[in-house]
Amino acid sequence: MRSLLARVTVIVFATTVVIIVGLMLVINYQVSENFSSYLIMSGMHGMMNHGNMAVMMGTPERHFILSLRHSLLVAAVMMLVIGGVVSYYLARSIAFPVIDLNRAVNDVTAGNLDAAVTIKGQDEVGQLAAAFNAMTAKLKSSTVLRQRFLAGIAHELRTPLTILKANLEGIGDGVIAPDQEQIHSLTEEVDRLTKLVGELRDLSLLEAGQSNPEYIEIDLLVTLRQVIQKSGPLAAAKNLVLTFQFDESMPVIWGDMAMLQQMVYNLIMNAIRYTAAGSIRVTAERDGTEIMIRVIDTGIGIGVDDIEHIFDYFYRVDPARGKQSGGTGLGLALVKQMALAHGGQVYATSTPGQGSTFTLRLPLNVHQKPIVSP
Numbered sequence: 307m308r309s310l311l312a313r314v315t316v317i318v319f320a321t322t323v324v325i326i327v328g329l330m331l332v333i334n335y336q337v338s339e340n341f342s343s344y345l346i347m348s349g350m351h352g353m354m355n356h357g358n359m360a361v362m363m364g365t366p367e368r369h370f371i372l373s374l375r376h377s378l379l380v381a382a383v384m385m386l387v388i389g390g391v392v393s394y395y396l397a398r399s400i401a402f403p404v405i406d407l408n409r410a411v412n413d414v415t416a417g418n419l420d421a422a423v424t425i426k427g428q429d430e431v432g433q434l435a436a437a438f439n440a441m442t443a444k445l446k447s448s449t450v451l452r453q454r455f456l457a458g459i460a461h462e463l464r465t466p467l468t469i470l471k472a473n474l475e476g477i478g479d480g481v482i483a484p485d486q487e488q489i490h491s492l493t494e495e496v497d498r499l500t501k502l503v504g505e506l507r508d509l510s511l512l513e514a515g516q517s518n519p520e521y522i523e524i525d526l527l528v529t530l531r532q533v534i535q536k537s538g539p540l541a542a543a544k545n546l547v548l549t550f551q552f553d554e555s556m557p558v559i560w561g562d563m564a565m566l567q568q569m570v571y572n573l574i575m576n577a578i579r580y581t582a583a584g585s586i587r588v589t590a591e592r593d594g595t596e597i598m599i600r601v602i603d604t605g606i607g608i609g610v611d612d613i614e615h616i617f618d619y620f621y622r623v624d625p626a627r628g629k630q631s632g633g634t635g636l637g638l639a640l641v642k643q644m645a646l647a648h649g650g651q652v653y654a655t656s657t658p659g660q661g662s663t664f665t666l667r668l669p670l671n672v673h674q675k676p677i678v679s680p
Contacts (some may be wrong), residue, residue: 318397324387330382366647403431407438419446451618451671458620458635462502466495505636509619511642519562519647526559526566526597530590533540533567537574544578547585556590559597559670565644566668569652573601573664581605584661592670599666607658616654617642641666 320566406423413421417440423435476482511517534550541548570588577586584604591598608616615621620635638652645652649669656662 318393322393323386326385326389327383330378332340333378358413361645400431403435403670407435410438410442414442414445419449426492430563445500454621455619459506462620462635463499466499469495502636509636509639509643512640512647517647519565519644521560522563523558524561524563524566526556526590529563529566530570530588530599533570533574534588537571537578539588540575541578544581545583546578546581548574549585550588550590552590556597556671557593559668561648561668562644565648569641569644570601571668572641573599573652576637576664577601577603577605577662581661595670596667597670599668601664601666602661603663604661607664609652609657609658613654613656617652631639 338400355502403423403426408423410423421442422439425432425435425439470492473482473488477484477488482488485633507519529552530552538548574586574588580623581603582605587600587602589598589600589602617638619639621638641652645666645668652664652666654662654664
Protein backbone atom coordinates (compact mmCIF):
# COMPACT_ATOMS: atom_id res chain seq x y z
CA MET A 307 0.00 0.00 0.00
CA ARG A 308 1.47 3.28 -1.13
CA SER A 309 -1.17 5.49 0.47
CA LEU A 310 -0.14 6.87 3.83
CA LEU A 311 -3.80 7.11 4.87
CA ALA A 312 -4.41 3.43 4.06
CA ARG A 313 -1.25 2.28 5.83
CA VAL A 314 -1.96 4.24 9.00
CA THR A 315 -5.62 3.10 8.99
CA VAL A 316 -4.68 -0.60 8.63
CA ILE A 317 -1.99 -0.38 11.31
CA VAL A 318 -4.27 1.35 13.81
CA PHE A 319 -7.22 -0.96 13.01
CA ALA A 320 -5.07 -4.11 13.21
CA THR A 321 -3.82 -2.98 16.60
CA THR A 322 -7.41 -2.40 17.68
CA VAL A 323 -8.45 -5.88 16.48
CA VAL A 324 -5.62 -7.58 18.35
CA ILE A 325 -6.45 -5.71 21.54
CA ILE A 326 -10.21 -6.42 21.31
CA VAL A 327 -9.81 -10.12 20.43
CA GLY A 328 -7.26 -10.59 23.19
CA LEU A 329 -9.52 -8.82 25.65
CA MET A 330 -12.53 -10.97 24.68
CA LEU A 331 -10.55 -14.19 25.03
CA VAL A 332 -9.33 -13.17 28.44
CA ILE A 333 -12.85 -12.19 29.54
CA ASN A 334 -14.33 -15.45 28.20
CA TYR A 335 -11.67 -17.52 29.93
CA GLN A 336 -11.99 -15.71 33.22
CA VAL A 337 -15.79 -15.88 33.22
CA SER A 338 -15.75 -19.60 32.39
CA GLU A 339 -13.23 -20.33 35.11
CA ASN A 340 -15.04 -18.26 37.70
CA PHE A 341 -18.38 -19.79 36.74
CA SER A 342 -16.87 -23.28 37.06
CA SER A 343 -15.53 -22.40 40.48
CA TYR A 344 -18.96 -21.08 41.46
CA LEU A 345 -20.64 -24.36 40.44
CA ILE A 346 -18.08 -26.42 42.35
CA MET A 347 -18.57 -24.32 45.45
CA SER A 348 -22.32 -24.73 45.06
CA GLY A 349 -22.09 -28.51 45.56
CA MET A 350 -22.22 -29.56 41.91
CA HIS A 351 -18.72 -31.00 41.85
CA GLY A 352 -19.95 -34.57 41.85
CA MET A 353 -22.37 -33.92 38.99
CA MET A 354 -19.86 -32.79 36.37
CA ASN A 355 -16.37 -33.23 35.09
CA HIS A 356 -14.34 -30.08 35.55
CA GLY A 357 -12.47 -30.73 32.29
CA ASN A 358 -15.73 -31.11 30.29
CA MET A 359 -17.98 -28.63 31.96
CA ALA A 360 -20.06 -27.87 28.86
CA VAL A 361 -21.27 -31.53 28.70
CA MET A 362 -21.97 -32.09 32.37
CA MET A 363 -23.60 -28.79 33.38
CA GLY A 364 -27.34 -28.38 33.22
CA THR A 365 -29.50 -26.56 30.66
CA PRO A 366 -29.68 -23.23 32.59
CA GLU A 367 -25.94 -23.14 32.96
CA ARG A 368 -25.38 -23.85 29.27
CA HIS A 369 -27.86 -21.11 28.34
CA PHE A 370 -25.96 -18.71 30.59
CA ILE A 371 -22.60 -19.51 29.01
CA LEU A 372 -24.02 -19.29 25.47
CA SER A 373 -25.73 -16.00 26.27
CA LEU A 374 -22.51 -14.64 27.74
CA ARG A 375 -20.48 -15.64 24.70
CA HIS A 376 -23.11 -14.18 22.38
CA SER A 377 -22.99 -10.90 24.28
CA LEU A 378 -19.21 -10.90 24.11
CA LEU A 379 -19.35 -11.52 20.36
CA VAL A 380 -21.84 -8.70 19.80
CA ALA A 381 -19.76 -6.39 21.97
CA ALA A 382 -16.60 -7.36 20.06
CA VAL A 383 -18.24 -6.67 16.69
CA MET A 384 -19.51 -3.28 17.89
CA MET A 385 -16.11 -2.41 19.29
CA LEU A 386 -14.45 -3.44 16.02
CA VAL A 387 -16.83 -1.24 14.03
CA ILE A 388 -16.20 1.66 16.36
CA GLY A 389 -12.47 0.89 16.27
CA GLY A 390 -12.53 0.90 12.45
CA VAL A 391 -14.23 4.30 12.33
CA VAL A 392 -11.94 5.74 14.98
CA SER A 393 -8.88 4.26 13.22
CA TYR A 394 -9.87 5.91 9.95
CA TYR A 395 -10.43 9.35 11.46
CA LEU A 396 -7.29 9.08 13.57
CA ALA A 397 -5.28 8.05 10.51
CA ARG A 398 -6.92 10.85 8.55
CA SER A 399 -5.96 13.44 11.14
CA ILE A 400 -2.35 12.24 10.89
CA ALA A 401 -2.12 11.58 7.16
CA PHE A 402 -4.09 14.48 5.65
CA PRO A 403 -1.74 17.24 6.91
CA VAL A 404 1.22 15.23 5.59
CA ILE A 405 -0.57 14.72 2.25
CA ASP A 406 -1.35 18.45 2.12
CA LEU A 407 2.26 19.26 2.93
CA ASN A 408 3.46 16.86 0.22
CA ARG A 409 1.17 18.58 -2.30
CA ALA A 410 2.52 21.98 -1.31
CA VAL A 411 6.13 20.75 -1.58
CA ASN A 412 5.42 19.48 -5.09
CA ASP A 413 3.88 22.85 -5.98
CA VAL A 414 6.97 24.68 -4.74
CA THR A 415 9.20 22.25 -6.65
CA ALA A 416 7.18 23.07 -9.77
CA GLY A 417 7.87 26.78 -9.23
CA ASN A 418 4.67 27.88 -7.45
CA LEU A 419 6.04 29.88 -4.52
CA ASP A 420 2.53 30.91 -3.46
CA ALA A 421 1.80 27.37 -2.24
CA ALA A 422 0.78 27.22 1.42
CA VAL A 423 -0.37 24.65 3.94
CA THR A 424 -3.49 25.14 6.04
CA ILE A 425 -2.62 25.30 9.75
CA LYS A 426 -5.20 23.32 11.71
CA GLY A 427 -3.69 23.26 15.17
CA GLN A 428 -0.80 24.19 17.41
CA ASP A 429 0.59 20.67 17.74
CA GLU A 430 3.75 19.38 16.05
CA VAL A 431 1.96 18.99 12.70
CA GLY A 432 0.62 22.54 12.94
CA GLN A 433 4.08 23.82 13.82
CA LEU A 434 5.48 21.98 10.79
CA ALA A 435 2.84 23.61 8.57
CA ALA A 436 3.66 27.04 9.99
CA ALA A 437 7.39 26.46 9.44
CA PHE A 438 6.72 25.41 5.84
CA ASN A 439 4.63 28.52 5.17
CA ALA A 440 7.35 30.71 6.68
CA MET A 441 9.96 28.95 4.54
CA THR A 442 8.01 29.46 1.31
CA ALA A 443 7.38 33.11 2.18
CA LYS A 444 11.09 33.66 2.76
CA LEU A 445 11.93 31.75 -0.42
CA LYS A 446 9.52 33.92 -2.39
CA SER A 447 10.99 37.06 -0.86
CA SER A 448 14.52 35.88 -1.68
CA THR A 449 13.49 35.12 -5.27
CA VAL A 450 11.96 38.58 -5.66
CA LEU A 451 15.09 40.16 -4.21
CA ARG A 452 17.31 38.13 -6.53
CA GLN A 453 15.26 39.17 -9.55
CA ARG A 454 15.32 42.79 -8.44
CA PHE A 455 19.04 42.51 -7.78
CA LEU A 456 19.78 41.20 -11.27
CA ALA A 457 17.47 43.75 -12.87
CA GLY A 458 19.09 46.51 -10.82
CA ILE A 459 22.60 45.49 -11.80
CA ALA A 460 21.62 45.35 -15.47
CA HIS A 461 19.97 48.76 -15.25
CA GLU A 462 22.78 50.43 -13.32
CA LEU A 463 25.44 49.04 -15.65
CA ARG A 464 23.57 49.73 -18.87
CA THR A 465 23.34 53.51 -18.45
CA PRO A 466 27.05 54.34 -17.92
CA LEU A 467 28.15 51.72 -20.44
CA THR A 468 25.77 53.17 -23.04
CA ILE A 469 27.09 56.66 -22.39
CA LEU A 470 30.70 55.50 -22.60
CA LYS A 471 30.06 53.56 -25.81
CA ALA A 472 28.21 56.43 -27.51
CA ASN A 473 30.85 59.00 -26.59
CA LEU A 474 33.77 56.80 -27.55
CA GLU A 475 32.13 56.02 -30.90
CA GLY A 476 31.55 59.74 -31.40
CA ILE A 477 35.19 60.48 -30.65
CA GLY A 478 36.29 57.69 -32.98
CA ASP A 479 34.09 59.04 -35.79
CA GLY A 480 35.32 62.59 -35.22
CA VAL A 481 31.84 63.83 -34.26
CA ILE A 482 32.82 64.57 -30.65
CA ALA A 483 35.99 66.42 -29.79
CA PRO A 484 38.07 64.70 -27.09
CA ASP A 485 38.44 67.90 -25.06
CA GLN A 486 38.89 68.26 -21.31
CA GLU A 487 35.17 68.52 -20.61
CA GLN A 488 34.45 65.35 -22.56
CA ILE A 489 37.21 63.44 -20.80
CA HIS A 490 35.89 64.64 -17.44
CA SER A 491 32.40 63.42 -18.33
CA LEU A 492 33.69 60.00 -19.31
CA THR A 493 35.77 59.82 -16.15
CA GLU A 494 32.63 60.45 -14.07
CA GLU A 495 30.89 57.51 -15.72
CA VAL A 496 33.90 55.29 -15.06
CA ASP A 497 33.92 56.44 -11.42
CA ARG A 498 30.25 55.59 -11.19
CA LEU A 499 30.89 52.10 -12.51
CA THR A 500 33.83 51.67 -10.15
CA LYS A 501 31.71 52.75 -7.19
CA LEU A 502 28.91 50.37 -8.14
CA VAL A 503 31.24 47.40 -8.56
CA GLY A 504 32.98 48.23 -5.27
CA GLU A 505 29.70 48.38 -3.36
CA LEU A 506 28.54 45.12 -4.91
CA ARG A 507 31.79 43.48 -3.86
CA ASP A 508 31.49 44.84 -0.32
CA LEU A 509 27.91 43.59 -0.04
CA SER A 510 28.86 40.17 -1.35
CA LEU A 511 31.70 39.82 1.16
CA LEU A 512 29.58 41.05 4.07
CA GLU A 513 26.72 38.66 3.31
CA ALA A 514 29.15 35.76 2.92
CA GLY A 515 30.78 36.60 6.26
CA GLN A 516 34.14 37.16 4.57
CA SER A 517 34.45 40.82 5.51
CA ASN A 518 34.72 41.05 9.29
CA PRO A 519 34.96 44.37 11.14
CA GLU A 520 38.39 45.33 12.42
CA TYR A 521 37.56 46.38 15.98
CA ILE A 522 39.33 49.29 17.62
CA GLU A 523 38.42 51.79 20.31
CA ILE A 524 36.47 54.65 18.75
CA ASP A 525 35.66 58.07 20.11
CA LEU A 526 32.13 58.15 18.71
CA LEU A 527 31.59 61.90 19.03
CA VAL A 528 34.80 62.75 17.18
CA THR A 529 33.95 60.25 14.45
CA LEU A 530 30.42 61.57 13.99
CA ARG A 531 31.67 65.17 13.81
CA GLN A 532 34.06 64.16 11.04
CA VAL A 533 31.26 62.53 9.05
CA ILE A 534 28.96 65.53 9.53
CA GLN A 535 31.74 67.91 8.50
CA LYS A 536 32.24 65.86 5.34
CA SER A 537 28.49 65.88 4.60
CA GLY A 538 27.95 69.56 5.46
CA PRO A 539 28.72 71.05 2.02
CA LEU A 540 26.33 68.61 0.32
CA ALA A 541 23.52 69.61 2.70
CA ALA A 542 24.34 73.29 2.30
CA ALA A 543 24.15 72.96 -1.47
CA LYS A 544 20.45 72.08 -1.05
CA ASN A 545 19.92 74.76 1.63
CA LEU A 546 19.42 72.10 4.29
CA VAL A 547 20.34 72.66 7.93
CA LEU A 548 22.50 69.77 9.22
CA THR A 549 22.81 69.64 13.03
CA PHE A 550 24.32 67.24 15.57
CA GLN A 551 23.00 66.53 19.09
CA PHE A 552 24.74 64.14 21.43
CA ASP A 553 25.07 62.91 24.97
CA GLU A 554 28.20 64.39 26.60
CA SER A 555 28.72 61.19 28.61
CA MET A 556 28.99 59.03 25.48
CA PRO A 557 31.61 56.33 26.21
CA VAL A 558 34.30 55.01 23.91
CA ILE A 559 32.94 52.13 21.82
CA TRP A 560 34.41 49.16 19.99
CA GLY A 561 33.85 49.11 16.27
CA ASP A 562 35.27 49.29 12.79
CA MET A 563 36.10 52.95 12.16
CA ALA A 564 35.68 52.82 8.37
CA MET A 565 32.40 50.89 8.56
CA LEU A 566 30.98 53.20 11.22
CA GLN A 567 31.81 56.27 9.15
CA GLN A 568 30.34 54.64 6.03
CA MET A 569 27.10 53.71 7.80
CA VAL A 570 26.47 57.19 9.16
CA TYR A 571 27.57 58.85 5.92
CA ASN A 572 25.19 56.69 3.86
CA LEU A 573 22.29 57.50 6.19
CA ILE A 574 23.01 61.23 5.97
CA MET A 575 23.37 61.08 2.19
CA ASN A 576 20.06 59.24 1.94
CA ALA A 577 18.42 61.97 4.02
CA ILE A 578 19.94 64.68 1.80
CA ARG A 579 18.69 63.01 -1.38
CA TYR A 580 15.11 62.74 -0.19
CA THR A 581 14.82 66.08 1.63
CA ALA A 582 13.98 69.03 -0.58
CA ALA A 583 13.77 71.61 2.21
CA GLY A 584 14.08 71.76 5.96
CA SER A 585 16.65 70.11 8.18
CA ILE A 586 18.57 66.95 8.98
CA ARG A 587 19.40 66.16 12.57
CA VAL A 588 21.91 63.56 13.74
CA THR A 589 21.68 62.40 17.36
CA ALA A 590 23.74 59.99 19.44
CA GLU A 591 22.87 58.58 22.85
CA ARG A 592 23.51 55.59 25.04
CA ASP A 593 20.77 53.03 25.66
CA GLY A 594 21.97 50.50 28.22
CA THR A 595 24.62 48.35 26.56
CA GLU A 596 23.99 49.89 23.14
CA ILE A 597 24.44 53.22 21.43
CA MET A 598 21.76 54.68 19.20
CA ILE A 599 22.59 56.94 16.30
CA ARG A 600 19.57 58.58 14.66
CA VAL A 601 19.36 60.50 11.40
CA ILE A 602 16.13 62.52 11.37
CA ASP A 603 15.03 64.41 8.28
CA THR A 604 12.04 66.47 7.12
CA GLY A 605 11.93 64.89 3.69
CA ILE A 606 9.28 63.18 1.59
CA GLY A 607 8.84 60.31 4.03
CA ILE A 608 8.34 56.64 3.28
CA GLY A 609 5.06 54.86 2.63
CA VAL A 610 3.94 51.80 4.57
CA ASP A 611 4.44 49.55 1.53
CA ASP A 612 7.96 50.88 0.96
CA ILE A 613 9.42 50.97 4.44
CA GLU A 614 9.96 47.20 4.71
CA HIS A 615 11.93 47.20 1.44
CA ILE A 616 14.14 50.26 1.80
CA PHE A 617 17.15 48.17 2.86
CA ASP A 618 16.84 45.91 -0.19
CA TYR A 619 19.21 46.13 -3.14
CA PHE A 620 18.48 48.91 -5.64
CA TYR A 621 15.23 49.87 -3.92
CA ARG A 622 14.28 53.52 -4.16
CA VAL A 623 11.21 55.23 -2.72
CA ASP A 624 11.43 57.75 -5.58
CA PRO A 625 13.43 56.21 -8.46
CA ALA A 626 13.59 59.44 -10.48
CA ARG A 627 14.96 61.47 -7.60
CA GLY A 628 17.44 58.76 -6.71
CA LYS A 629 18.81 58.68 -10.23
CA GLN A 630 19.15 62.47 -10.36
CA SER A 631 21.18 62.43 -7.16
CA GLY A 632 23.58 59.84 -8.49
CA GLY A 633 22.81 57.13 -5.95
CA THR A 634 23.38 53.49 -6.80
CA GLY A 635 20.53 52.14 -4.67
CA LEU A 636 22.97 50.12 -2.52
CA GLY A 637 23.73 52.60 0.26
CA LEU A 638 21.08 51.43 2.74
CA ALA A 639 21.72 47.78 1.90
CA LEU A 640 25.36 48.35 2.86
CA VAL A 641 24.31 50.00 6.12
CA LYS A 642 22.16 46.98 7.00
CA GLN A 643 24.92 44.44 6.32
CA MET A 644 27.57 46.48 8.18
CA ALA A 645 25.25 46.86 11.17
CA LEU A 646 24.62 43.11 11.22
CA ALA A 647 28.37 42.49 11.02
CA HIS A 648 28.74 44.58 14.20
CA GLY A 649 26.00 42.63 15.97
CA GLY A 650 23.64 45.58 15.64
CA GLN A 651 20.68 46.58 13.52
CA VAL A 652 19.22 49.46 11.55
CA TYR A 653 15.57 50.31 11.04
CA ALA A 654 13.40 53.21 9.93
CA THR A 655 10.19 54.91 10.96
CA SER A 656 8.46 57.47 8.81
CA THR A 657 5.40 59.61 8.17
CA PRO A 658 4.80 60.31 4.47
CA GLY A 659 5.16 64.00 3.72
CA GLN A 660 6.72 64.78 7.11
CA GLY A 661 10.04 62.97 7.18
CA SER A 662 11.83 59.84 8.30
CA THR A 663 13.99 58.65 11.17
CA PHE A 664 16.72 56.07 10.62
CA THR A 665 18.03 54.44 13.79
CA LEU A 666 21.35 52.63 13.95
CA ARG A 667 21.81 50.50 17.07
CA LEU A 668 25.27 49.15 17.84
CA PRO A 669 26.60 47.32 20.92
CA LEU A 670 29.05 49.24 23.08
CA ASN A 671 31.36 46.29 23.65
CA VAL A 672 31.92 43.37 21.31
CA HIS A 673 34.79 41.54 22.99
CA GLN A 674 33.53 38.26 21.55
CA LYS A 675 34.63 39.62 18.17
CA PRO A 676 38.26 39.64 17.01
CA ILE A 677 39.78 42.94 18.15
CA VAL A 678 42.49 44.65 16.12
CA SER A 679 44.73 47.21 17.82
CA PRO A 680 44.61 50.71 16.35
